[in-house]
Amino acid sequence: MPDSIDDLRARVNDFVEQRDWVQFHSPKNLAMAMIVEAAEVVEHFQWMTEADSRQLDQATKEQVGHELADTFVYLMRIAEVCGIDLIAAANAKIDLNAQKYPVDKCKGSNAKYTDYQ
Amino acid sequence: MPDSIDDLRARVNDFVEQRDWVQFHSPKNLAMAMIVEAAEVVEHFQWMTEADSRQLDQATKEQVGHELADTFVYLMRIAEVCGIDLIAAANAKIDLNAQKYPVDKCKGSNAKYTDYQ
Amino acid sequence: MPDSIDDLRARVNDFVEQRDWVQFHSPKNLAMAMIVEAAEVVEHFQWMTEADSRQLDQATKEQVGHELADTFVYLMRIAEVCGIDLIAAANAKIDLNAQKYPVDKCKGSNAKYTDYQ
Amino acid sequence: MPDSIDDLRARVNDFVEQRDWVQFHSPKNLAMAMIVEAAEVVEHFQWMTEADSRQLDQATKEQVGHELADTFVYLMRIAEVCGIDLIAAANAKIDLNAQKYPVDKCKGSNAKYTDYQ
Numbered sequence: 090m091p092d093s094i095d096d097l098r099a100r101v102n103d104f105v106e107q108r109d110w111v112q113f114h115s116p117k118n119l120a121m122a123m124i125v126e127a128a129e130v131v132e133h134f135q136w137m138t139e140a141d142s143r144q145l146d147q148a149t150k151e152q153v154g155h156e157l158a159d160t161f162v163y164l165m166r167i168a169e170v171c172g173i174d175l176i177a178a179a180n181a182k183i184d185l186n187a188q189k190y191p192v193d194k195c196k197g198s199n200a201k202y203t204d205y206q
Numbered sequence: 207m208p209d210s211i212d213d214l215r216a217r218v219n220d221f222v223e224q225r226d227w228v229q230f231h232s233p234k235n236l237a238m239a240m241i242v243e244a245a246e247v248v249e250h251f252q253w254m255t256e257a258d259s260r261q262l263d264q265a266t267k268e269q270v271g272h273e274l275a276d277t278f279v280y281l282m283r284i285a286e287v288c289g290i291d292l293i294a295a296a297n298a299k300i301d302l303n304a305q306k307y308p309v310d311k312c313k314g315s316n317a318k319y320t321d322y323q
Numbered sequence: 324m325p326d327s328i329d330d331l332r333a334r335v336n337d338f339v340e341q342r343d344w345v346q347f348h349s350p351k352n353l354a355m356a357m358i359v360e361a362a363e364v365v366e367h368f369q370w371m372t373e374a375d376s377r378q379l380d381q382a383t384k385e386q387v388g389h390e391l392a393d394t395f396v397y398l399m400r401i402a403e404v405c406g407i408d409l410i411a412a413a414n415a416k417i418d419l420n421a422q423k424y425p426v427d428k429c430k431g432s433n434a435k436y437t438d439y440q
Numbered sequence: 441m442p443d444s445i446d447d448l449r450a451r452v453n454d455f456v457e458q459r460d461w462v463q464f465h466s467p468k469n470l471a472m473a474m475i476v477e478a479a480e481v482v483e484h485f486q487w488m489t490e491a492d493s494r495q496l497d498q499a500t501k502e503q504v505g506h507e508l509a510d511t512f513v514y515l516m517r518i519a520e521v522c523g524i525d526l527i528a529a530a531n532a533k534i535d536l537n538a539q540k541y542p543v544d545k546c547k548g549s550n551a552k553y554t555d556y557q
Contacts, residue, residue, distance in 0.1 A: 094211040097296055104300060109314040113487050115207040116270070117251040117259035120244075121351075121486035124358060125275075127237075127244040129260035130270040130284065130478030135472035136433035136464050139372070145288060151234070153292045158299035160240075161281055161292060167247065171262060174270045175278060179214055182275035183220060183221060190225060195318060199370040238369035245362030251356035253550035256489070269464060298413050316487035319331050326450070328445040331530055333493060340536060342541060343548040347552035350504070351485040351493035354478075357511075361471075361478040364518065368468040371537060376468035379522060388524045389476040392533035394474070395526060400514055403479065405496060407505045409512060415450055424459060 094176065098165050105166065116171055123163035149192040215282050222283065233288055240280035246273040270283065327408065332399050339400065352403055357397035363390040445527065449516050456517070467522055474514035478506040 105111055133153050134142050145153065168175040218244050222228055251259050260268065285292040339345055356379040367387050368376050377385065456462055484504050485493050496504065519526040 091237070094293065097293055100297070100300060105302070107309050108312055110316070113316050115256040115259050116262070117254060117256045117355075118486055120248045120251050121355060121482050123291060124241065125479045125483045127241040127277075128246060128476045131237045131472050132476045134237050135469055135476060137234060139232040139234045141215075141516060142232050143287070145233070150288055150290065153284075153288055155299050155302075156296040157285055157292065158295040160244075160277075161296050162299070164278055164281065165213040167270075168274055170260070171267055172272055173267065173274060176211065176276040178213055178271040179278050180217070180225050182272050182279070183217060185272075186311065191315050192224050195225055197229075199227070200229050235369055238365050238472060242362045242366045242369060245359045248355050249359045252352055252359060326444065331527055334534060335533070338538070341543050342546055343454045344550070346548075347550050349490040349493050350496070351490045352489060354485050356481050358475065358478040361475040361511075365471045365475050368471050369467060373466040373468045376466050377521070379467070384522055384524065387518075387522055388529040389533050391519055391524060391526065392529040394478075394511075395515055396533070398508060398515065401504075402508055404494070404499055406502055407501065407508060407540075410445065410448055412505040412509040413449070413512050416487070416506050417451060417530065419506075421455070426458050429459055431463075433461070433464050435460050 094165075098169065100164055102169060103160055114166055114170055116167055118165050119170065121169045123160060123167060126156060126159040128161060130160060211282075215286065218279055219286060226260055231287055233284055235288055236284045236287065240277060240284060242244050243273060243276040243280060247277060327400075332403065335396055336400055336403060336439060348400055348404055350401055353397050353401045353404065357394060360390060360393040360397060364394060449460065449520065452513055452516055453520060458498060465517055467518055470514050470518045473520055474518060477507055477510040477514060479510075483513060 097149060130153060133149060133156070165175065167173075168178070222231060228280065247270060250266060250273070282287070284290075339348060364387060367383060367390070399409065401407075402412070455463060481504060484500060484507070484539075516526065519529070
C-alpha cells in the first residue's frame with residue numbers, strides 16, 4: 090500500500106491510464122468532478138449543527154473519509170495534468186497567507202484579510 | 207520547506223493554532239470553506255474550452271495552483287479535525303473504485319459505474 | 324422593471340444575445356458558472372454561526388442578494404438552453420418530494436428520506 | 441398547480457412549515473443545501489462534451505430538470521429567510537452587470553469584466 094503522496098499519485102495515474110480515461114481528464118472536466126465530490130462532503134454536514142459535526146459517529150466518519158478521498162484524487166489529477174507540484178504550491182500559498190494574515194492582527198478573528206488592509 | 211504531506215499537515219496545523227482559529231474549524235465550516243476554494247478552481251475553467259484548459263499559460267497555471275493549494279489545505283484540515291488519515295482513506299477508496307470500475311468493462315468509457323451493474 | 328419570472332427570463336436572454344454570449348452558454352459551461360455563484364453565497368456564511376446567519380446586517384444582506392441573483396440568472400439560463408420550464412419543473416419536483424417526505428413520518432426530523440424507506 | 445414564482449414560493453414555504461423544518465433552514469444550512477443541488481446539476485455534465493451538453497436526450501433532460509428544481513427551491517428559501525425579493529434582486533444585479541459589461545466592449549468576448557477596466 091503506497092504511503093506517501095508521491096506513491097499515491099502514481100497509483101492514481103496508473104488507475105486512470107489502465108482504464109484509458111486520460112482522454113476525459115481535461116482540467117475543465119476534472120475541476121467539475123472535484124467540486125461534485127466536495128459537495129458530497131458538504132452534504133454530510135448540511136443539516137448538522139457545528140457541534141455535531143465535531144463528533145461524528147464511526148459510520149459517518151468513514152463515509153466522510155470516502156468523499157474526502159474522492160475529492161483528493163481529483164485534486165491530485167488536476168495538479169498532474171496541469172503540471173503543478175501540489176506540495177510546493179501549498180507551501181507557496183501558506184507563505185502568502187502568512188503575509189495576508191499576520192498573527193498579531195488576526196488572532197482569534199474570523200474576519201477576511203481585506204478587513205485588515 | 208516541508209516536502210512531505212505529513213510536514214505540510216503539521217505546518218498547516220501550526221498556522222491555524224498560532225492564529226487561534228481552531229475554534230472556527232468545525233468540519234461543517236471547513237467543508238464550506240473547501241467547496242468555496244474548489245469553486246475558485248472551477249471559475250478559471252468555466253468559459254474555457256476543454257482544449258484550452260489543457261494548455262494553460264504560465265500566469266493562469268500559477269493562479270490555478272493557488273486555488274488548488276487552498277482547496278488542499280482545507281481538505282487536510284477536515285481530515286485532521288475528523289481524525290481521518292487522508293493517504294489511507296485515498297488508498298481504501300481506490301481499492302473500492304477498482305471493484306466498481308473493472309478495467310475490462312470500463313476501458314475508454316465515461317459511463318457511471320451504475321451502468322455496469 | 325420586469326416583475327414576473329417570464330419578464331426576467333426575457334430580460335436575461337436579451338442581455339446575453341446583445342453581447343453575443345449564446346456561443347459560450349452551453350449547459351456544461353452554465354452549470355460551472357452557476358455553482359461558482361452558489362459558492363459565493365456559501366462564502367458569506369462559512370465562518371458565521373447559524374444564529375448569526377439568521378440576522379444579517381443590511382450590507383451583508385445586500386451582498387447575499389447579489390450572489391443569489393447571479394445564481395438565479397445562471398439557473399434560468401440553464402433552463403432556457405435545455406428547454407426546461409423552471410416553474411413546472413419545480414412543481415413536479417415538489418410533488419415527488421411530498422411522496423418522499425410524508426408529513427407524518429418526517430415532521431421535525433432532518434433525516435434523509437432514505438432513512439424512512 | 442401554481443404557475444407564478446409567488447405561488448411557487450408560497451407552496452415551498454407551506455411544504456417546509458408542514459414538516460416543521462423552519463428550524464433547520466438557517467441561511468447557512470440552506471446555502472450548503474443549495475450548492476449540493478447545484479453540484480448535482482454539474483455532475484450530469486462533468487464528462488460530457490460541451491456539444492453533447494447542448495443536445496440532451498429526454499431522460500437526462502428530465503433529470504437535469506429535477507436537479508435545477510431542487511437548486512431553485514433552496515434559492516427561493518434563502519431569499520425567503522433572508523427577506524430578499526429575488527426578482528427585484530435579479531433586476532438590480534442585471535442593471536449592475538449592464539454597467540460592468542457594456543455591449544460595445546464585450547460583444548463576443550468571454551473575458552472577465554476586470555479586463556475592461
